[in-house]
Amino acid sequence: MNDHTGFLDIFPRSELFADIEEGKLPDVHSYGRQCAYEPGVALFREGDPADKSFFVLKGRIKLTKLHPEGRETIVRYINPGEMTAAVSVFRERNYPVTAEAIETSEVIAFDRETMLEVMRAYPQVAINLLGIVVERLENVQSRYLEMQVERVEQRIARSLLRIMKQSGRKTDEGILIDFRLSRKDLADYTGTTLYTVSRILSSWEQRGWIATGRERIIVSDPHSLVAFAETG
């Protein structure tokens, strides 16, 4: 097994190197610099000049966007095997979001030149990356649309299901959201307040759809939740 396939082992879920012949894979790992981040530490902040992009090896990263008036929105969670800021790097720009570790995380950082070099040498990497970005665009567009036409309760249901799919882990009590997720976090993610989230989660808990704890949610009856999200 050579360096290249080793790289693929590290990023099993990465679509970035799909459709490239084994022998022709770029040796990206040797270019990158591995770093570790503790919870609460920012990889980069909104507005910083974008000079690096990151592969998440371990842990979990939270992307947030700040509004001038102070409120923040959670844009997305980045899981192991996924990449963030891969694109801000191409345009000499600033990061449009803040990336913060919410668990002890290990990432590999790539600089602008490396990314461009790899993409010019391996157009398929650029094409794959395009696919990833498009998917994210569609994701945000869906959330945007939901925000317009759906009531808060439905939006929370949908968001919880989305997070569950992305970061859930099966247990015997149901599907556990596998990281600290407070009422405030969920509120920032769905564009509401922690009070409303609390009320709604309580009502779901009474109905037996979920089980909650401090910064912890288990979806015990995903089916009902899906049904609710679809029909209102």
Add this chain to the structure above:
Amino acid sequence: MNDHTGFLDIFPRSELFADIEEGKLPDVHSYGRQCAYEPGVALFREGDPADKSFFVLKGRIKLTKLHPEGRETIVRYINPGEMTAAVSVFRERNYPVTAEAIETSEVIAFDRETMLEVMRAYPQVAINLLGIVVERLENVQSRYLEMQVERVEQRIARSLLRIMKQSGRKTDEGILIDFRLSRKDLADYTGTTLYTVSRILSSWEQRGWIATGRERIIVSDPHSLVAFAETG
């Protein structure tokens, strides 16, 4: 003047062929098939299999997204020199939006294979396209954030300014939105109702910030509107 520079002349605002040496430009024009669309005619509909992407030569295209419950949301307007569905084509997917001409429009259609072929041969095209998609992603993310933290009046102000920048034309009365834009359109764009939009536009008209007519808006005092959008 050869075909390539001619192509660039037609698409002055397109970034797709930036950073490529003159002599090495792909002869994309010869691949594409030119078509004309009358107002109200759809280039493609949400859910149709995505098999073509489009360059807008002339006219204006409206992208809308349908919600299961029947309401429709305007996602974006596409101007001459811009491209749409460039991305849906990469993934064998369905169009996520409906594209409809709102003026008599001329476009060039490219199929999936052509796009991929061009991008493999000219990685810079893929990189440029990536930039365009990222810009759109950031745009949607900003609107998503606005939607969460801002009140309707502020959102309408911001959206009107955005549309103004994208499609405004200077007149002696102010900056005219250069196409039919109804209260309903603006409501769908900002996620509110036509009644609310009507009330708000009326109040702005009284303050002298704008002048309105049937499906027509002129921003006579952009400065005040910007100030309002920023501060609330």
Add this chain to the structure above:
DNA sequence: CGCTCTATTGATAAACCTCAAATACAGTGG
């Protein structure tokens, strides 16, 4: 145990939507 951070819950108010009805406007055909 005391401290801090998170969550719950009730009361109140604001923002916004919905419905209804009237009015203004643009285009059409006489």
Add this chain to the structure above:
DNA sequence: CCACTGTATTTGAGGTTTATCAATAGAGCG
């Protein structure tokens, strides 16, 4: 040029959703 028709817009009244404020309870941690 004018009346007609269909659509767009305005405006009011009333209701719903959800935010805001305030006070309390619970969880984790040293």
